[in-house]
Amino acid sequence: MSDLTRMTAASLAAAISQGETTAVEVTQAHLDRIAAVDEDVHAFLHVSGARALAQAASIDQTRREGAPAASALAGVPLALKDILVQEGVPTTAGSKMLQGWLPPYDATVTRKLLDAHVVILGKTNLDEFAMGSSTENSAYGPTRNPWDLTKIPGGSGGGSAAALAAFEAPLAIGTDTGGSIRQPASVTGTVGAKPTYGGVSRYGVIALASSLDQVGPCARNVLDTALLHEVIGGHDPRDSTSINRPVPQVVNAVKKGQSQDLSGMKIGVVKQLRGAGYQKGVIESFDAAVETMTKLGAEIVEVDCPHFQYALAAYYLILPSECSSNLARFDAMRYGLRVGDSPAASAEEVMSLTRGQGFGPEVKRRIILGAYALSAGYYDAYYGSAQKVRTLIRQDFETAYTQADVLISPASPVTAFAIGEKVNDPMAMYLNDLATIPGSLAGIPAMSVPSGLASDTQLPVGLQIMAPALGEEVMYQVAATFEADYVSRHGGVVADSAPELETK
Numbered sequence: 001m002s003d004l005t006r007m008t009a010a011s012l013a014a015a016i017s018q019g020e021t022t023a024v025e026v027t028q029a030h031l032d033r034i035a036a037v038d039e040d041v042h043a044f045l046h047v048s049g050a051r052a053l054a055q056a057a058s059i060d061q062t063r064r065e066g067a068p069a070a071s072a073l074a075g076v077p078l079a080l081k082d083i084l085v086q087e088g089v090p091t092t093a094g095s096k097m098l099q100g101w102l103p104p105y106d107a108t109v110t111r112k113l114l115d116a117h118v119v120i121l122g123k124t125n126l127d128e129f130a131m132g133s134s135t136e137n138s139a140y141g142p143t144r145n146p147w148d149l150t151k152i153p154g155g156s157g158g159g160s161a162a163a164l165a166a167f168e169a170p171l172a173i174g175t176d177t178g179g180s181i182r183q184p185a186s187v188t189g190t191v192g193a194k195p196t197y198g199g200v201s202r203y204g205v206i207a208l209a210s211s212l213d214q215v216g217p218c219a220r221n222v223l224d225t226a227l228l229h230e231v232i233g234g235h236d237p238r239d240s241t242s243i244n245r246p247v248p249q250v251v252n253a254v255k256k257g258q259s260q261d262l263s264g265m266k267i268g269v270v271k272q273l274r275g276a277g278y279q280k281g282v283i284e285s286f287d288a289a290v291e292t293m294t295k296l297g298a299e300i301v302e303v304d305c306p307h308f309q310y311a312l313a314a315y316y317l318i319l320p321s322e323c324s325s326n327l328a329r330f331d332a333m334r335y336g337l338r339v340g341d342s343p344a345a346s347a348e349e350v351m352s353l354t355r356g357q358g359f360g361p362e363v364k365r366r367i368i369l370g371a372y373a374l375s376a377g378y379y380d381a382y383y384g385s386a387q388k389v390r391t392l393i394r395q396d397f398e399t400a401y402t403q404a405d406v407l408i409s410p411a412s413p414v415t416a417f418a419i420g421e422k423v424n425d426p427m428a429m430y431l432n433d434l435a436t437i438p439g440s441l442a443g444i445p446a447m448s449v450p451s452g453l454a455s456d457t458q459l460p461v462g463l464q465i466m467a468p469a470l471g472e473e474v475m476y477q478v479a480a481t482f483e484a485d486y487v488s489r490h491g492g493v494v495a496d497s498a499p500e501l502e503t504k
């Protein structure tokens with residue numbers, strides 16, 4: 001068997017079901033890889049070695065007994081972002097606040113993965129409570145980009161993206177509020193999809209901003225992402241925002257896309273997502289992607305979305321408002337950290353000491369901003385106005401989709417930047433989500449698929465593909481077509497050309 005950590009999830013599942021390898025062998029190979037490289041990459045906050053091997057052994061046993069595979073990904077390992085709970089496995093959300101906490105239940109997505117016999121290797125690093133674009137806001141230290149260990153892997157889901165790019169796992173789960181799946185995918189040369197808002201259950205996901213948060217699949221290629229999408233998608237009675245409709249048939253859509261034909265498809269280039277603030281190498285790669293789409297038969301149209309320029313401002317009122325409310329539950333009374341507890345201390349003192357020490361600076365910044373935006377007398381001016389802008393952005397998308405089947409833009413305005421470069425400049429950090437936030441505010445599905453390496457930095461660039469709400473199938477079809485063309489020219493996906501890491 002070739003190196004198991006270099007194989008796709010689909011080919012691993014096939015090899016396991018045909019008896020060419022076992023879930024235990026595959027899991028062990030990935031645990032070995034983690035042991036060899038994760039000291040440098042630091043994608044994982046917790047590796048569940050024994051648990052993963054026990055799960056793999058029971059999957060192999062089921063297969064030996066002749067039972068059909070539980071899913072198209074049975075026996076394949078996965079890295080789980082440490083903001084989804086798994087019963088009995090430490091879950092921190094990248095915060096000191098939850099250090100040592102063992103959740104008493106599984107998130108619905110965790111449960112679906114386990115039921116599908118996907119092997120959960122461990123929990124991946126993230127910016128604290130998913131606030132950030134570089135994973136440097138983690139209370140447990142940054143993750144490093146496998147393409148260049150001096151660079152950030154994006155955020156907040158930098159751990160999941162880096163685990164894929166470092167061949168520590170073929171599949172990963174992310175969450176995306178303003179870009180946390182797409183931007184890390186973009187800067188690590190991997191694939192990440194944010195489903196339509198409500199497409200995947202959020203039960204058991206630690207909430208950041210409830211009107212925006214969405215769980216999604218990540219992998220090194222489009223087919224693996226689609227296979228994972230179908231495993232985790234679907235209605236959940238435990239999440240009242242989840243959509244009660246069949247899971248989109250994204251695997252079939254990928255198969256359609258492999259024909260490398262986009263004739264009849266109209267692809268919209270968003271005028272506002274391609275100008276100032278975008279790195280030269282990113283724009284070049286994007287323009288080449290547009291040419292590729294034309295070559296593949298698509299008709300390119302330029303679409304105008306005038307309100308996108310206000311998206312970042314609206315997001316940074318809506319998100320802090322919602323997170324100041326959601327994070328009120330970390331009050332030292334229920335779970336996690338508790339500082340200054342003594343018979344003489346009042347509940348308010350314990351609460352304030354705990355929140356003062358438990359939250360990092362970015363989390364505090366957003367809670368303060370949100371509490372202010374929601375306060376009496378300011379609510380209409382700030383939160384209310386932001387909600388109105390949100391409606392205008394949604395209307396821009398609606399108009400654009402009367403002219404095009406999908407919209408495209410760069411997923412991230414820049415390639416991976418140096419660790420430390422933007423930590424003291426929150427505005428510079430927020431600008432990383434310039435291209436991803438409009439889709440988040442509108443609740444539409446959007447994904448990042450690698451478009452190659454930037455000519456100026458030789459680092460990965462991601463192409464964002466956005467579809468109308470519930471339009472995952474056309475989104476995946478276009479992504480698969482684009483990827484198939486890349487593979488036909490380069491002999492593999494972008495992640496395959498990541499540099500070798502030094503192993504311990």
Ligand SMILES: NC(=O)C[C@H](N)C(=O)O
Nearest residue numbers: 130131132177178179180
């Ligand atoms: N959570 C996210 O989607 C990340 C985004 N960069 C933020 O800081 O809000």
